[in-house]
Amino acid sequence: MDTFNVKGSLHEKRRDFYRRNSLLTDQRGVILLATCLFITLFLLLAGAALDFGRAWAAREQLRTAVDAASLAGAGQTDRRVTAAVQPGYIQTVCDENSCYETCALRPYLEDRSGYESDIIGKQKWKENKCDKLIGLRERTLVFTGAEQSAARDMLEENWPSMLEPTTTSVTAYSNPDSPHYPSVVVTAGGKFKTDILGAFGIKEISIKRASQSGVFYEEIRDGWNYGRNKAPKPAIN
Structure with missing residues (x-):
């Protein structure tokens, strides 16, 4: 009986030893765990890439918005002109058979001033049909x-829906002594709220864009055409 018990105890110890080793070396379930970890990491990276992609789209939309805003501002400028007009009048001329009306011009010139959009665009230089x-x-x-x-x-009309506005500024350089004259500069910034990137501590992304639009025209002084005005110097760093 004693010999049997010793052998039995040795057998059980040996079995326990192999069981523990098999637990340490058993790889069943490792692939499943690795797959779950890989899928989780992949989803996080895909979500982060999606956040960055949406932020990039918002940045481009903001760029388009500030470009349109600066052009709209510069488009509100006008040119003041003085037009030299030879006044005319209607005279009646008769021949042997009939009489008819015709235009005649007076022997002097008149200056008529105003916005170019009115004087030239709407032909307000002409007070009567005979003026030249x-x-x-x-x-x-x-x-x-x-x-x-x-x-x-x-800017408000074209503001990106994914962007929360933080700062906006519009500067019209109307002083001829300024190196940035004549131009309009629009600067705008906003915050993009992230989704997945928040898990990495990036809850928002700041985006800022600026645009400058110059105004060009042919400068005329004392009847002489001096060509197009100089381009304004950049006001955006």
């Missing part, structure tokens, strides 16, 4: 004061 436009004596650029409001309205 000789040319422009002066043409200068005028900031009408509507540049900033037009730029802000356009």
Whole structure:
């Protein structure tokens, strides 16, 4: 009986030893665990890439918005002109058979000034149908004061829906002594709220864009055309 018990105890110890070793070396379930970890990591990276992609799209939309806003602001400028007009009048001329009306011109010139959009665009230089436009004596650029409001309205209309606005500014360089004259600069910034990146501590991404639009025109002084004005220097760093 004693010998049997010793052998039995040795057999049980040996069996326990092999069982423990088999538990340590058993690889069943490792692949499943690794697959779950890989899928989790892949989903996190895909979500992060999606956040970055949406942020990039919002940045491009903001770029388009500030470009449109600066162009809208610059488009509100006008040119003030002085037109040289030879006044005309209607005279009646008769021949042997009938009488008829015709235009005649007076022997002097008159200056008629105003916005180019009115004087030239709407032909307000002509007070009657016989007047004759000789040319422009002066043409200068005028900031009408509507540049900033037009730029802000356009920026608001095109603001990216995924972006929360933080800062906006519109500057109209209307002083001829400024190196940035004549131009309109629009700067805008916002915050993009992330989803998956929040798990990595990145809860928002700040985006800022700026745009500058210059105004170009042919400058005329004392009847002489000096060509197009100089391009304004960049006001955006």
